[in-house]
Amino acid sequence: MFIARINVTLKESVLDPQGSTVQGTLHELGESSVQDVRVGKYIEVKLDSPDIASAQKIVDRICEKLLVNHVIETYRSEIIPA
């Protein structure tokens, strides 16, 4: 059994109004060192798979099919034994 930790973020070319708003508030709090904020989604999936390589294939497949809209989003994933 594996757990896939999937982070979905908007592509760099897509304006992220949530990130901009959070950044604005951080600046108001005096955190002027914050240069940019991007807000994304974290999806955790438990997988019954014989090994990491096949788990990675499943993760890529489900991201392609449903979890990620490739018009606007990109993702990175990490797979760990459950």
Added chain:
Amino acid sequence: MRVAVVTFPGSNCDNDIVSVLKNFYSAQVDKIWHKDQFSVKYDLVILPGGFSYGDYLRSGAMAAFSPVMQSVKEHVGRGGKLFGICNGFQILAEAGYLPGALIRNRNLKYVCRTVGLKKGSDSNRISGKLPDDRILRVPVAHGDGCYFASSEVRKQLKEEGRILFLYSGGNPNGSLDDIAGICSSDFKVTGMMPHPERAMNEVTGEMDGKVVLDLILGI
């Protein structure tokens, strides 16, 4: 005219469009539950507004994989017309019938008000007949209505006359190029964020939804 209106879990404008189709167009209308399939040859299938699957993951993402979408695919394959309003437009984009995506409104606010709409281009076979200065007043109600597509896709939409409507006198959601609705290259699949079915009543003072639907329904 025979029309199917699909109800997804979370659709909330299905009965509105059904009542408009019956009262203003004397259409024969069937409501189809999203888990069902249909084999009837409808002239038009409508995906109504609402919040299918609670807008979880992304607006329209899960609905794009509802069982009924197989029948919708066959309907389009037969040359049938397909129209998505608001959440229906989001579903059509997620399902790949229309290019681009509807993302969070730029100001992050849910916007619910009447906006101005003008035709997308003269060569649009649906809205192109409208006079240049005709501004239609139609309500919007959405949180994820900002149309996004790459500059190449938007260029192609413009060149092919596929921009159905543009916002006029203010862009409510930050849509790129003020795009409010687009259509497929054969003009049979249409999608728009504003709700024409909500501007059909003299009591509310907004009747331009009839103009929009006349164009899209081809009457």
